[in-house]
Amino acid sequence: MNILFIANHLNVGGISSYLLTLASGLKQKGHRVYLVSSGGELEDKFIRAGIILLKAPLNTKSEISPKIFFSFWKLKKIIRDLKIDLIHSHSRTTQVLGELLGRVSAKPHIFTCHGFFKSRLSRRFFGGWGQKVIAISLQVKEHLVVDFKLDEKLISIIHNGIDTKNFGDFSNRDNLRRQLSEGADFLVGIIARLSDVKGHTYLIAAMQEVIKNFPKTKLLIIGQGKTREVLIKETRDLGLESSIVFIPEAKDTKVLLAAMDIFVMPSLQEGLGLALMEAMAQGLAVVGSEVGGIKTLIEDKVNGLLVPPANAPALAEAMIVLLKSPQLRRSLGLRAREFIAANFSQEEMVDKTEIVYQQVLAGPRN
Numbered sequence: 001m002n003i004l005f006i007a008n009h010l011n012v013g014g015i016s017s018y019l020l021t022l023a024s025g026l027k028q029k030g031h032r033v034y035l036v037s038s039g040g041e042l043e044d045k046f047i048r049a050g051i052i053l054l055k056a057p058l059n060t061k062s063e064i065s066p067k068i069f070f071s072f073w074k075l076k077k078i079i080r081d082l083k084i085d086l087i088h089s090h091s092r093t094t095q096v097l098g099e100l101l102g103r104v105s106a107k108p109h110i111f112t113c114h115g116f117f118k119s120r121l122s123r124r125f126f127g128g129w130g131q132k133v134i135a136i137s138l139q140v141k142e143h144l145v146v147d148f149k150l151d152e153k154l155i156s157i158i159h160n161g162i163d164t165k166n167f168g169d170f171s172n173r174d175n176l177r178r179q180l181s182e183g184a185d186f187l188v189g190i191i192a193r194l195s196d197v198k199g200h201t202y203l204i205a206a207m208q209e210v211i212k213n214f215p216k217t218k219l220l221i222i223g224q225g226k227t228r229e230v231l232i233k234e235t236r237d238l239g240l241e242s243s244i245v246f247i248p249e250a251k252d253t254k255v256l257l258a259a260m261d262i263f264v265m266p267s268l269q270e271g272l273g274l275a276l277m278e279a280m281a282q283g284l285a286v287v288g289s290e291v292g293g294i295k296t297l298i299e300d301k302v303n304g305l306l307v308p309p310a311n312a313p314a315l316a317e318a319m320i321v322l323l324k325s326p327q328l329r330r331s332l333g334l335r336a337r338e339f340i341a342a343n344f345s346q347e348e349m350v351d352k353t354e355i356v357y358q359q360v361l362a363g364p365r366n
Helices: 014-028 043-048 066-081 092-105 121-125 138-148 173-180 200-213 228-237 253-257 274-282 312-324 326-343 346-362
Strands: 002-006 032-037 052-055 086-089 109-113 132-135 155-157 186-191 217-222 244-247 262-265 285-289 305-307
Touching (some): 002 014, 002 066, 002 092, 014 032, 014 043, 014 274, 014 346, 032 066, 086 092, 109 346, 132 346, 186 200, 186 274, 200 228, 228 244, 262 274, 262 312, 274 285, 285 312, 305 312
Parallel strands (some): 002 086, 086 109, 109 132, 132 155, 217 244
8 A cells, every 4th residue: 555644744743753653553564655744853763664755845834825735736746656545644734735635636535633623614614534534532533523513434533552662761761860950859741842732831830839849859841832932931930940941852752751750741632642642651650631632541540640620739739649659650650551552552553544544445435
């Protein structure tokens, strides 16, 4: 099978991690995977995995950007020349492009919905959902059915997969901790784009109480985004500059996870939470908001701790409980890793996606 993935970029983030896991798994099963994007800092990882990379100017968030139409003409020829069997898109802008390409080339178009969309008129007027939609969690599927009136039969739930063999190594932990934050007794971390929906502001506020109980605790905020300056100002206003470290990117998340004691995901809305899954696969004790797909991953007091969203005191209390008990951190971390290995494997993700591909190739075009 010749498969064309369309993505905006290959920079650090959840979608890029998803693409690498899925594309490498499909390649191992004998499929030829092409990935078109505007490129990014993770290109080398895809090349090492044997994924064929193509370039198009897709670094845009606008559905009507001239870049989309330029890419359309370029990819139309590529689809013909490479004998592409199906098109798989991964964002709103590439969804529009994938739908247009699918229609003119008479090739199936599959779209993976990685989170939640605002119910804009353009999305209702031109959905571009393709022959099949993959939702990464039950909550995302419900969002598509309720907010966009999609037929449930169109949607397949396929959770993100994790190659757990890549996680669980703590051998370089002490050296990493010295590099990241010399003198800290505990490291708490979050890996997420810097956006209001990720709840960083509540985590920063919660650190005030954590520091009162454990003064040498430091918070690693890893990621980039539009709220960076706001969050830095909040940190400064609360007098927490010496306790919070901003790290702009994580090309290899498992390296940073290996240095942490606790991972926190205080999102206000979350499709599933790939960074959270990776933290659990690493064997870390995790704290998450009781929202969206996070509830699919964390069973409270079994493999992590759940707290109400937008609640800094509850976040602080959960972190303090974990910091007080090394035994609790170890037991929750062990069960978190076991849970991910048993329920969110790369193999299952790839197998289920392959079945969706076979269904659309065997079925009639819409």
